[in-house]
Amino acid sequence: MLAVSALVLSGCGGGSTDEPGGQDISSGSKHLNLYAYAVPKIGYDEIIPAFRDTEQGGDIGFAASYGASGDQSRKVARRVPADVVNFSVAPDVTRLVKAGVVDKDWAEQYPNGSTPFGSVVALVVREGNPLNIRTWDDLLKPGIQVVTPNPGSSGSAKWNLLAPFSAKSKGGLDEQAGLDYVAELVRDHTRIQPKSGREATTAFEQGQGDVLISYENEAIFLKNQNGTAKPGQRVDYVIPPETFKIENPVAVVNLSKEKEAANEFVSYLFTPAAQRIWAEQGFRPVDETVIEETKDLFPGEIAKLWTIKELGAVLGEGTAEENKGKDLKGWPAVDKALFGTSGAITEIYDAGGKV
Secondary structure, three states: OHHHHHHHHHOOOOOOEOOOOOOEOOOOOEEEEEEEEOOOHHHHHHHHHHHHOOOOOOOEEEEEEEEOHHHHHHHHHOOOOOOEEEOOOHHHHHHHHHOOOEOOOHHHOOHHHHOOEEEEEEEEEEOOOOOOOOOHHHHHOOOOOEEOOOOOOOHHHHHHHHHHHHHHHOOOOOHHHHHHHHHHHHHHHEOOOOOOHHHHHHHHHOOOOOEEEEEHHHHHHHHHOOOOOOHHHOEEEEOOOEEEEEEOOEEEEOOOOOHHHHHHHHHHOOOHHHHHHHHHOOOEEOOHHHHHHOHHHOOOOOOEEEOHHHHHHHHOOOOHHHOOOOOOOHHHHHHHHHHOOOOHHHHHHHOOOOO
16 A cells, blocks of 8 residues: 555556556557546556457557646646546646646536546544544544645645535535634644645554545545554544535546547546446446446435535625626635635635634
8 A cells, every 4th residue: 555655646657557467558559648636546447457448448558647636737737748637626627728738618528527436525534433533523522633635735635625614614604614613623633734635545544643534435445455454554434414525527638649549538437337447446426327226335324415516606606796797606616715825725724724
């Protein structure tokens, strides 16, 4: 795990093979460079070989780079050779639209807003949940130490914080209550701020913190390692009654020299075969039939699942005057209000929670 983490955090996936000791996945007359955020590497390790077993993918080779979503996006914006991108949050794709690297209508080019899989925000705890962590309030108990990445570099950090913010602010209706929660979490309970979701996972595995805020798929991945993990590294996870729907978009780079192959690969991600692979690796599928088939893989009852569309409608209300006559919606509204240069949560992090 540590070796994998080091590879992921370096931002390059060199040496990947279809299986240990097997054929290098770079072979083929066509070649695609995939730039993705760190967490779905375990999914792509299965998806790419499966695609290469299809008629469309048989002659397509791959190189994959994984890292913090924001960092990956900035690399592609600087024109590193890339064909397909998969980021944690839509604003990291929007950066590429502004840079002229991705088409403006990218979200309409594939099903489900060009989002082939997703997750929900979960709480990873030590095996047996010795501190009885169940809800967002439990993270603010005296002495509880929380691990979550820095939203300045990590898309997963944004999702992680949107879950308690939405729960405490009633979906943005009481914005100050949500910000007060985040400030207390950062000031009194967050000691380290890793750059990516995977780096945060590694820190938690190494014994740092009592609770890891993370994607459900990362929590599933960690729990699946319990059989071989040392006693101090075994985990359980909790889905809070109120949490947030995570949507991780994909796009084809318009500068790609292999756009046809790139489109074939991205289209494959939405097929039932690929959707089942995503589900088996802990990612929530988006195909309705596969959702029903695999629902037992995702235990836990969610009373309220907040969405970026829902929160954006509230936080963007009244922004028309400064936005060419139209209120901001979705991620543009949320990013401006909370995570932009002068966003409220950005200011909280800049001040160490002392606001």
